Amino acid sequence: MAIKVEHELHGRRWGRNLGVGLLLGAVVAIVFGLTVVKILALGDAGRFQGYDHVVQPLAVPAGEGGGA
Amino acid sequence: MSDASLSPSLSVPGEAGMGDYWELLKPRVMSLVVFTALVGLVAAPVGVHPFVAFVSILCIAVGGGASGALNMWWDADIDSVMNRTKGRPVPSGRVAPEEAKAIGLALSGFSVMLLGLAANWLAAGLLAFTIFFYVVVYTVWLKRRTPQNIVIGGLAGALPPLVGWVAATGQFAWAPVLMVLLVFMWTPPHFWALALFVRGDYGLARVPMLTETHGDRVTRNHILAYAVLLVPVSLALGLTPVAGPVYLAASVVLNLLFLGACWQVWRRDRAAAEADRFAAEKRAFKLSLLYLFLHFGALLAEAGLGTILGA
Numbered sequence: 001m002a003i004k005v006e007h008e009l010h011g012r013r014w015g016r017n018l019g020v021g022l023l024l025g026a027v028v029a030i031v032f033g034l035t036v037v038k039i040l041a042l043g044d045a046g047r048f049q050g051y052d053h054v055v056q057p058l059a060v061p062a063g064e065g066g067g068a
Numbered sequence: 069m070s071d072a073s074l075s076p077s078l079s080v081p082g083e084a085g086m087g088d089y090w091e092l093l094k095p096r097v098m099s100l101v102v103f104t105a106l107v108g109l110v111a112a113p114v115g116v117h118p119f120v121a122f123v124s125i126l127c128i129a130v131g132g133g134a135s136g137a138l139n140m141w142w143d144a145d146i147d148s149v150m151n152r153t154k155g156r157p158v159p160s161g162r163v164a165p166e167e168a169k170a171i172g173l174a175l176s177g178f179s180v181m182l183l184g185l186a187a188n189w190l191a192a193g194l195l196a197f198t199i200f201f202y203v204v205v206y207t208v209w210l211k212r213r214t215p216q217n218i219v220i221g222g223l224a225g226a227l228p229p230l231v232g233w234v235a236a237t238g239q240f241a242w243a244p245v246l247m248v249l250l251v252f253m254w255t256p257p258h259f260w261a262l263a264l265f266v267r268g269d270y271g272l273a274r275v276p277m278l279t280e281t282h283g284d285r286v287t288r289n290h291i292l293a294y295a296v297l298l299v300p301v302s303l304a305l306g307l308t309p310v311a312g313p314v315y316l317a318a319s320v321v322l323n324l325l326f327l328g329a330c331w332q333v334w335r336r337d338r339a340a341a342e343a344d345r346f347a348a349e350k351r352a353f354k355l356s357l358l359y360l361f362l363h364f365g366a367l368l369a370e371a372g373l374g375t376i377l378g379a
Contacts, residue, residue, distance in 0.1 A: 012083060015086050016086055018086075019086035019089070030126075037117050037119050041117070
């Protein structure tokens, strides 16, 4: 017979681990969702791409100093 | 050590369940914060992306919860004395005080930063001020020093509708300031009505509640005075663009009912109150909850009507 004593302490730990995991997942989802909303609010996502890491003049609208 | 050696009702600091952490955030207070902040945000005359609105309200709720955790950390000694609060996570030993402090500080920083990024930094600054006011000005400074603790400290609980409005618009306006004033003026009669029938609790903890320092008569006078002062504030809010006939009608009825309840509390003494087990005081307390809920509910209805009629 396998020896396995479940104490309510384990239940609490499991609940806490699950809670922390879900909260971390929720934070990631919120930050991702906010990023999407903020970029879409620019109207043209290409404008954001123009300044992604390094300036890409071809992706920046002509009126803003780009070549496109 | 084997698991079998653990006692069935082990309570080890740091081994709290999620429910204990949830309780640390004072969910009932948080529900009021969420509701009033939501009304402030929805009543604002600008459109907000639903996801940004959701995150803003979440941040305000988490900021309110963080204040609650810091309050429980600081007040663990008096919470352990009062019947109403001795079952809370910190005084009961389920959550260590330092843990409550760490959670409160971490959530405060998180909520303020995220609100700044999601909405704007004016709203984030207001939220930071709200947390500071509740924790430092009310909990640490005023609560144990003056019977006016809940009057001044009530500002912290009153600010969420303004934070919600500023999160939407990025600027101040008269309407949300009047919403703040409404909650601010409502808080004293609400708490003093409660203090009249849980009087022994505050006395045990030596919290200078007005009932303890100045007695029943003065408290009853104050309840009626604040109920009278609430009338012009709530009616003035009815004259702003966020309100309309629904709000005004609700406000007139609610003010009459609340004034009546507070009048009943004022016109009798402690002996009469004890004779019927504080029936009038309990009625005034319950009515105060309804008073605030329906005032903000009416503003929400006005905002909904405005959207429907404007569409």
